[in-house]
Amino acid sequence: MKVHVFAALKDVMPAALELNATDIRTIRELKETLLLTYPDAVTLLNACRFSSEKEILPLEKEITDYENIFVIPPSSGG
Structure with missing residues (x-):
């Protein structure tokens, strides 16, 4: 599986x-x-959510055939 991170996470990890x-086995x-x-x-990481290419994944979700998992940092907008 490939794990992708964004924003400030890229400053402290690949x-x-x-x-x-x-x-x-799980998220x-x-x-x-x-x-x-x-x-x-x-x-x-404690403020992030995880997703597949199609949906947000709860922490209890089993990792089965996900090729890509995305670590989504918190965001705010106005």
């Missing part, structure tokens, strides 16, 4: 990561792996 870990486990691997990104 913009795209290729993960082949078979022990990552929550993916998030925990990223938190451990990139401690400088903890605050940002």
